[in-house]
Amino acid sequence: MQKEWLFEPLDTLFFRDGLSIDRGEAGYVESVFPPHPQTMQGVVRSAVILSHCKDPNIFGSGKCDTCRETKCPLPGVIGSPKESAYGKLDIYGPYLYKNDKRYFPAPLDLMREKEGDKRLFSLIPGNSVFCDLGNVHLPAKPEQSDYKPFDAAGGWLREDALSRYLNGTLPVDEDELVKETYEEEKEEKKKMFYRKEPRVGIARAYDTHKVEEGMLYSIVPLR
Numbered sequence: 001m002q003k004e005w006l007f008e009p010l011d012t013l014f015f016r017d018g019l020s021i022d023r024g025e026a027g028y029v030e031s032v033f034p035p036h037p038q039t040m041q042g043v044v045r046s047a048v049i050l051s052h053c054k055d056p057n058i059f060g061s062g063k064c065d066t067c068r069e070t071k072c073p074l075p076g077v078i079g080s081p082k083e084s085a086y087g088k089l090d091i092y093g094p095y096l097y098k099n100d101k102r103y104f105p106a107p108l109d110l111m112r113e114k115e116g117d118k119r120l121f122s123l124i125p126g127n128s129v130f131c132d133l134g135n136v137h138l139p140a141k142p143e144q145s146d147y148k149p150f151d152a153a154g155g156w157l158r159e160d161a162l163s164r165y166l167n168g169t170l171p172v173d174e175d176e177l178v179k180e181t182y183e184e185e186k187e188e189k190k191k192m193f194y195r196k197e198p199r200v201g202i203a204r205a206y207d208t209h210k211v212e213e214g215m216l217y218s219i220v221p222l223r
Contacts, residue, residue: 005044006097012197012221015039021217030220033194034094041091045078096156096193103156103178103193107165109139110177112153120170120177121147155179156193194222 015035049056052074058065060081064072074080079087096103109123126140141147157165161176171177179192203215 007043007094012223013194014219014221021219027216028218028220030196031222033222034096037091037093040094041089044091045089048078049074098178098193099175102159104159104162106153106155106157106177107162108152110153110157110165110171111141111147111150113147114149114151116148119147120153121145121150122170153177196220197223 013031013033015032016029017032019029021029046056049059052066053059054065059072059074062081064074066072075085075087077087078089079085111121111123113119121142123139124142125137127137128135129138130136141150156178157171158176158178161171165171198218198220200216200218202217203212204210205212
């Protein structure tokens with residue numbers, strides 16, 4: 001049975017990576033987005049446990065407080081605390097979702113001009129170059145093209161547009177290729193998925209509540 005989960009944030013989002021955020025060590029940490037698949041697997045598995053078990057701690061100890069006379073089906077579905085016991089649950093994603101369409105990260109060979117008309121185009125295999133990996137073809141812009149300085153387009157490509165792109169058709173409008181973040185300008189908000197909301201904090205002494213020197217930090221949640 002397949003089921004689609006749709007998550008809508010109630011507040012800003014902040015997903016950490018492996019960077020340490022101990023006091024006095026990391027002064028600036030950005031959010032990872034979208035979250036790693038392992039993060040979302042934890043969310044789904046936790047939701048299943050909370051909806052099935054009266055006490056999740058009992059399930060965590062390898063027991064069950066719900067299935068009195070029959071064997072608990074949860075370990076076979078979502079796994080158990082035992083090492084490498086992941087169950088049969090397969091999770092795909094996460095994807096961004098807008099106007100009933102999924103969006104995927106734009107392919108890395110999709111480029112956009114930095115100036116002028118800011119045209120989109122795809123890189124092609126260039127001349128062969130010999131290196132420590134052997135003969136490799138570095139990416140290059142199409143031959144006999146007049147494209148100005150360019151960079152990766154970035155952003156998110158709509159599902160149907162991605163399918164067409166893989167068959168050689170470039171995105172044609174802003175609804176197909178959506179920018180990743182937006183600034184405060186209102187006219188840009190409808191074209192993008194989220195904006196960054198930097199927040200600054202500082203550690204305070206527990207007993208006096210006075211700020212501690214050298215303990216200023218900043219995180220960047222997403223709204």
